[in-house]
Amino acid sequence: MDAPLPLIEFKDVTKRFDSRTVLDRINLKIYEGQVTTIIGLSGSGKSVLLKHIIGLIKPDEGTILFQGKPLSDMNEKESAAGLARISYMFQDNALFDSMTVYDNIALPLRETTHMGKSEIDRRVTARIQQTELEDAAHKYPSEISGGMQKRVALARALVTDPRIVLFDEPTSGQDPVRKNAILGMIAQYQRKFGFTAILVSHEIPDVYFISNRILALYDKSIVFQGSPEELEEFDHPFKDEVIRSLEGLQVELTGFYSxxxxxxxxxxxxxxxxxxxxxxxxxxxxxxxxxxxxxxxxxxxxxxxxxxxxxxxxxxxxxxxxxxxxxxxxxxxxxxxxxxxxxxxxxxxxxxxxxxxxxxxxxxxxxxxxxxxxxxxxxxxxxxxxxxxxxxxxxxxxxxxxxxxxxxxxxxxxxx
Amino acid sequence: MAFDQNRPNGAGNMTGWRLGGLLTRPFAVFGRSAIAWVGNMGASAIFLLLAFLRIFKAKQPAKIVQQIYYIGARSTMIILLVGFFTGMVLGLQSYHALVKFGAQGALGTLVALTLVRELGPVLTAIMIAARAGSAITAEIGIQRISEQIDALDTMRIDPLRYLISPRIAASIISFPLLTALFDIIGIIGGYVSGVLLLGANAGTYIYRVQASMDMKDVTDGFIKAIVFAVIVSTVSCYQGYFAHMRPDSHGAKAVGLSTTSSVVLSCVLILVSDYVVTSLLI
Structure with a gap:
């Protein structure tokens, strides 16, 4: 049987900032409908990699293919149509602090669609309910907790019904319970809405529980692509230097052994x-x-x-x-x-x-x-x-x- | 010729090379600054053009009205206050100068023309640069460093259309209106100090104000106000929008420095462009 066409594929993608190479000949594949997690140490270029997918950063060399077609060959209309299917949840949420929670979630619909006020209200209210933010709808981001801000960012990312959602360190700065709460939320919404989720995280092993596929970024390259179970068998310095250092002997949330x-x-x-x-x-x-x-x-x-x-x-x-x-x-x-x-x-x-x-x-x-x-x-x-x-x-x-x-x-x- | 330390006169060459370096360094520094300045001017011009073209896109009127409120309406009180006292001090100084020549009857002319042609547009622009321009830079700068502008990009909302165009349009509308307000309240201030406090003739003052001004004075003042509006809004937005690219600092400090630069640069450019525009209009 033919292998499925990857939704997103990187071919020999290289990115440099001045003379510093951050990504070196990256090759990776991301498949539709899966939760794919990119793991690696802090500062290893995970967010840079993610920003290439949404077009915030352009590669210096190499090709990024979207459903088999190079992004660089797409005209403006095709590129806009492709990007319209993607949402991005920033590490620090990037909520508009002068807008209420409701307005933050409604913003992409108001600015990028021709929907009427009642339709926008229906969609925003639905997302607010699904993310359990009813009490916070008319508060400003600074008036709600960090976990709730994450949920607002998630609701904003999902309000346009995207087919792909990129999560940049969605659990950073959270305690073990909240880390797992956010991962649980992502997994549940991914099952509910069926989008393709791409996470950047170094929350090992917590992300394994929600991921179909793991990509390991190490020394500027992708050194592993496969399931969490396959990663267990993976023999590479990445495991000693990265996974063991991040994982520790006992899991934070449960206190159980890794x-x-x-x-x-x-x-x-x-x-x-x-x-x-x-x-x-x-x-x-x-x-x-x-x-x-x-x-x-x-x-x-x-x-x-x-x-x-x-x-x-x-x-x-x-x-x-x-x-x-x-x-x-x-x-x-x-x-x-x-x-x-x-x-x-x-x-x-x-x-x-x-x-x-x-x-x-x-x-x-x-x-x-x-x-x-x-x-x-x-x-x-x-x-x-x-x-x-x-x-x-x-x-x-x-x-x-x-x-x-x-x-x-x-x-x-x-x-x- | 490459410097060779092994040659007998190597030490002499070294000294000469260092001396040459010292002599040329100021030129190098000046050259780099000049190139950076020209580059920034070009980038600002492109920034302005792209933002200006987006003023006429859909969904902009509501945002422009909102910005007119922030930039224009909320600057009214400070403009009234500054305008009134500027008119008063102008009336006071002018009266004492004119009375020496027995020409206190020309008080109205002097106050009105000074305000309408020069002080109105210039002081209004400087006051708005200080009040609203600094706020624009700080707001956009914070949005930049907290990735809110990147978030707009990822939501396919054009940041130039969403953030910059409404502010430029609102400035172009607000500056002439506030300048007109400044002129009127300044003339009233001149009346209060010259006529009510110092005893100049009221009828003469009002007659001179009316008779000495023609429509060109008013339109020239408005042209200046529009030029200043473009300068202040472009400088303020540009400084905030590119706060993250400052070579001298990062984060909150970059926003602070950008805000300072925005006000200083706006004020300097207002005064420089005032001379240029005046010499073209006169």
Whole structure:
């Protein structure tokens, strides 16, 4: 089967500022409908690369192709039509501080379309509701929080129904909960509206959870293009110098081990085992993430994920278990010295302790973000599977996922 | 010939070379400044032309009216105040000068012509440059350094059309109107000091004001006001728009320096162009 035509392709793109080369013979491909994340260290030229796509910066050498056609060969009309499909969310939001939130979001429609006032109002109001900004609509950017400003920038970027949205460091300057809240928001809107998202970020590994494809910018060149899973297997100095320095051993939000550290620990415990020794893997999930985000807000959702993961870590860590984050709302815990009976007993203890909590309060889902009036009903699932030294860990995780059952259900402040 | 240190007279050549460098350095510095100045003038002219052409595009009237309010209407009070006291001091000085020759009857002529031909357009332009021009530079400069102008580009909103053209159009409309206001209030100020306070004849003052001016004086004053409007608005917008490209500073400091440059440059260009325009009109 023929490979799909890339939406955007860079061929040998070079950019210099005076005598300093920032991008050197860059080659990359970005595909339609995916979330593509460009990772690299600060100052490595990620934003410069992004600005080439929107035409804010022109390459000194090389070609940028849009749906197979070089941008440099496009006439003004074609170029304008191409750019009309792209929105850009700036690192510092670039909101107009003398305009209200509503006017900021309405600006591109007022200035670039012939829509009537009522149509503009309908579209802007819809975006305001979707990004949960109703209370802030008539405030100025300086009167709202940084997270809300990000949402305003996102609403402004989405109001023209773009097919491509570029996000330049969307989580910069945010705490771990808000970083993940913003990434969760981007992922949810990408699923909802189906646009192609291109992110620049160095939030590793948080961006892996929402990305289909990762581009690694290192030493002025793209050294890796592929899925987050393929990046795990990638052997290059980039991994040592960039990913390990950015990732650290433990993930900021959850306090869990990074996937790499988790693998190292897992291999170490396997090495100590002989044939016949077993271990168990438990997979926890917070079901209905999108619904929780919509009804309770992104920050509250991330606080819930953090609190749940910290509780898991504390409970299982005390008996020698170790955990990592598998997906946005999925965690895996290894019980290295337990057989199935013991693991089930430990899990039952965990469930009993967990239910004795005031779950909604502890997970912080009992409250909503300002302006969010919804109320989510959501379930916490857990599944357990037995592993042996010879077994592939991925298959054990899949087995545990298939065994997942509901261990708790929360509806705002009530518990069932 | 290349300098060779191994040659017996190398030291002498070195000294000569350094001396030559010292002598030519002022010319090099002057030359670089002149080239940069000419380059800026050319860039400003292109900037003005591109912005001016966008005045006539769709969706501009509302923005122009808004800018007339900011640049024109909100400058009214300061123009009235400065105009009134300029007229008063002109009446005061002129009266004492004219009375020595027994020519205090010419007070109205002197006050009116001075204001309408010169002081009205010049002082109005300087006051607006200080009040509105500085604000324009600071506002556009901040929009530049906070990437708001880049954001316009990414939204396919032409920054020249959206930000610059309305300000230039509003200045071209506001400056002559404010100049007219300055002239009228200045003549009233001259009346207050010359007639009411110093005792010059009221009828003579008003008659002289009316009789000594013809329409050319008024239109010449308006032509100057329009020239100054173009200068002040272009300088203010250009300084803000390119605040990020200043070679001497970055960020907020660049905006501050651009604002200072905008006011100083506007005032200097107002006075220089006043002489040029006057010599062409007279």
């Amino acid at each position: 996937k790499r550290q988790f693998k190292v620990m897992h291999h170490a415990q396997l090495a100590r085992k002989t044939n016949g020794d077993t271990y168990c893997i438990v997979v926890f999930s917070l079901a209905g993430l999108d619904a929780i985000q919509t009804s309770s807000g992104y920050v509250v959702t991330q606080e819930a994920i953090r609190n749940l993961s910290m509780y898991i870590d504390k409970h299982f860590g005390a008996i020698g278990g170790f955990s990592t984050r598998l997906q946005q709302s999925e965690f895996v815990t290894v019980l290295p010295n337990s057989d199935m009976t013991e693991a089930k007993s430990i899990l039952e203890d965990f469930i009993r302790d967990f239910r004795e909590w005031d779950i909604a309060d502890r997970l912080a889902i009992g409250r909503n973000e300002a302006g969010v009036e919804g109320c989510a009903e959501f379930a916490i699932l857990a599944g357990i599977a037995l592993g042996e030294p010879a077994a592939d860990v991925a298959s054990v995780v899949i087995a545990a996922q298939s065994q997942q059952v509901e261990i708790a259900r929360v509806r705002c402040n009530s518990r069932r």
